Amino acid sequence: MYRESISKDELAELPLQQFEGEIFLIDNDADYYAAVDYLSKETVLGFDTETKPSFKKGQVNQVALLQLATRDKAFLFRLNQLGLENGIKSILQNPNIKKIGAAIRDDIKTLQRLSHFKPAGFIELQEHVKSFGIQDFGLKKMTAIILGFRISKSQRLSNWEAPDLTEAQQNYAATDAWVSYLIYQSLNN
Numbered sequence: 001m002y003r004e005s006i007s008k009d010e011l012a013e014l015p016l017q018q019f020e021g022e023i024f025l026i027d028n029d030a031d032y033y034a035a036v037d038y039l040s041k042e043t044v045l046g047f048d049t050e051t052k053p054s055f056k057k058g059q060v061n062q063v064a065l066l067q068l069a070t071r072d073k074a075f076l077f078r079l080n081q082l083g084l085e086n087g088i089k090s091i092l093q094n095p096n097i098k099k100i101g102a103a104i105r106d107d108i109k110t111l112q113r114l115s116h117f118k119p120a121g122f123i124e125l126q127e128h129v130k131s132f133g134i135q136d137f138g139l140k141k142m143t144a145i146i147l148g149f150r151i152s153k154s155q156r157l158s159n160w161e162a163p164d165l166t167e168a169q170q171n172y173a174a175t176d177a178w179v180s181y182l183i184y185q186s187l188n189n
Contacts, residue, residue, distance in 0.1 A: 002129075005136040006144050017149040019174040021072035025165065027081050035075045036087035039068055040097075046070075046181030047101035047122070050160040050173055051110060063110040064160035067177035068099070071185070074174030080161050084115040095120040100184040101177070102126055102139040125183055132187060143179045146186050151175050 026035050039045065046069035052061040064080040066088065077088060091097055092111070101107060102125045111117070126137040134145055143151050158169055165173075 002132050002134050003145050004133055006141055011141065011144050011150055014144055014148065014150040016152060017175075018151065018171050019069070019074055019178040021069075021074060021174070021178070023170050023174045024073065024075045025078065025170060026075055027078040032077070032082060032085065033087065035077070036091065038073075039075060039091055040094075042070055042097060044070075044098045044100065044181060044184065045091075046074075046177035046179070046184075047099040047104065047107070048173070048176040048180065049107040049110060052159055052161045061161070062114060063107075065165075065173055066111065067173045069174060069177035069181050071178075071181065074178055076165070076170060076173050078165075079111075079114060084111060084117070089115065089117040093117050093120050097121050098123055098184070100125060100180045102137070102142065102180060123184065125180060128184070128187065139176065139179065142183055146183050147179065151179055 024031065024035060026032050048067045049063045050065040050067070051063045054061050062080065064078070066077040066079050068075045092099065099122045104122055104124050108119050108122065125142060129137070129142055134142065136142060136145060140151055140153060143149065152172065
């Protein structure tokens with residue numbers, strides 16, 4: 001049903017898409033509690049994190065952003081400003097809320113450096129797609145194979161700790177979590 005892999009040339013031919021829904025940038029307590037309340041009622045969420053890149057050997061930055069997305073809403077938690085509070089930890093520990101992402105092991109580890117929690121309900125797309133015969137495990141290629149469009153990775157190495165995130169950064173961050181959600185829903189419908 002799905003192709004095993006896709007070439008760079010084939011990928012380049014696909015239309016470029018990004019998240020078009022509502023983006024909520026969470027950087028204060030009032031927005032935080034409203035977002036946690038909303039997300040706690042969901043059963044499936046796209047999941048990703050962003051960390052400011054380090055270009056010095058041995059320097060490792062803390063995770064700066066946590067993204068959780070539904071089909072039409074993306075919540076971007078500025079963890080470098082808020083920390084990893086109990087409300088969001090309750091979502092990350094809830095086995096009844098599936099958190100879908102690619103290469104999530106490192107994301108979970110970086111989150112646990114902020115505050116310990118016991119992860120539950122996480123689904124690793126790179127493992128999940130194997131049962132569908134897919135052999136390309138990068139998010140960009142999985143998106144192309146399963147959803148038929150490509151996503152931009154141009155903001156990946158930007159400063160996620162900047163005082164203000166640009167619209168391009170917000171769109172990139174929302175898109176990564178959203179396509180994880182869409183891939184999972186597409187595979188399981």
